[in-house]
Amino acid sequence: MSESVSLVRETGLISAAERNAALDRHVEEILSAGARRVLLLPPDITRMNSDAGPITAYLYARLSPSADVDIMPTLGTHMPMTDHELRVMFGDTIPLSAFKVHDWRHDIECLGEVPGELLSEWSEGKLDFSVKVEVNTILRSGYDRLVSIGQVVPHEVVGLANYTKNICVGAGGFDIINKSHFLGAVHGMERIMGQMDTPVRKLFNYAVSEFMGDLPIRYILTVMAKDESSGVFGMKGLFIGDGDDVFENAAVLSQNVNIIQLDEPLRKVVVYLDPEEFKTTWLGNKAVYRTRMAMADNGELIVLAPGLKQFGEDLGVDTLIRRHGYRGTEATLRAVKDDPELAASLGAAAHLVHGSSEGRFTITYCPGDGMDLDTVRSVGYEAAPLADMTKKYNPETLKDGFNTLADGEVIFFISNPALGLWGLKENF
Secondary structure, eight states, rough: OOEEEEESSSSSOOOHHHHHHHHHHHHHHHHHOOOEEEEEEOOOOOGGSSSSSHHHHHHHHHHTTSSSSEEEEOOTOOOOOHHHHHHHHOOOSSSSSGGGOOOOSSSSSEEEOOOHHHHHHHTTTSSSOOOOEEGGGGGOOOEEEEEEEEEEEEETEEEETHHHHHIIITTTHHHHHHHHHHHHHOHHHHHTOOOOSOHHHHHHHHHHHHOOOOOEEEEEEEEEEEEETOEEEEEEEEEESSSSSHHHHHHHHHHHHHHHESSSSSEEEEOOOOOTOOHHHHHHHHHTTTTTTTTEEEEEEEEEEOOOOBSSSSSHHHHHHHHSSSOOHHHHHHHHHHHHHHTTTTHHHHHHHOOOOSSSSEEEEEETTSHHHHHHHHHTEEEOHHHHHHHOOOOTTTEEEEETTSSSSSSEEEGGGGEEEEEEEEGG
């Protein structure tokens, strides 16, 4: 086990120079160990705010003169990144030939199986299926070091994103992705969000420790937030290492800076989805996941989604979302029983549960030119023209948090739902 690195700023932000100095210690350790082949595993553009892009570019620049360095964005079920997206996230100095594409349906191998007895224990007896631990074959193709890079932030499936999730889902296969998501949905999203110790985290940690102990994995974890004094978004913590303490330290910091605790339920929330980052409801429903614990009964959630083009990142999942829609837990569980395709894609079923308000509040999507209003309504959401809603709720003039409009209406605005978790204090 290598020496861990922890860099935290309680006030202010970690500078690029400080970040790079910490990364240099990691680079020196890799090179001094004689590594000649290195695989970097950063997230894709849907985690643009993680700072993983600049970190990956810096590591590539420092390592590539001495080692062969490949980069595989941990797509999970997401669409492959375009050349434009690669340049936006990672800059223009890395040759495109260095990037590999993860195919979660085909380029995988099974390393073992988590027994159903453990799933029963973790799910409090609700599930008893076994789980195949499948990862991309590239992870076992002779690299001297695997570097998993990503942001720890509240997450609807695992509790807090990254660490072993980046391996098991980001570079994982069909079975573990689908069943882990369903495990989280069955356990209950409100019981998971922002928590360090969850059934899904137990599954991922077990899978890595039991079946990937021979892989030379090192983790680089960031915690990102707005600095309270300056209002500038940036890095609050950087954690490097290969032990559980690296994740645990990052998780505690994320809980402190990424969970926004509110005194009263929110009656009206407006969320903006950056078109570069959010092109599907699969991703855009962070607007639902991350606010559901804060929404008042009979409240209204308005999602400004100029980049919306489809529902699922994967064609098969997109078809299932269009077929069944976001209609709540009971309807989804009935659909799982009646539709063999949905039963075989439990990750999609979990997503349908997560993307529903369970009838407590309305969800109004406002798409751009990529999707018409009737298509939005067909999956159970309400819909409104983007132009009309952005005229009334202009994301360029609204500030994060409470806003009082010219007509006296009070709304709560969120400029990027991927950056935090909003909930009532009593929930935490």
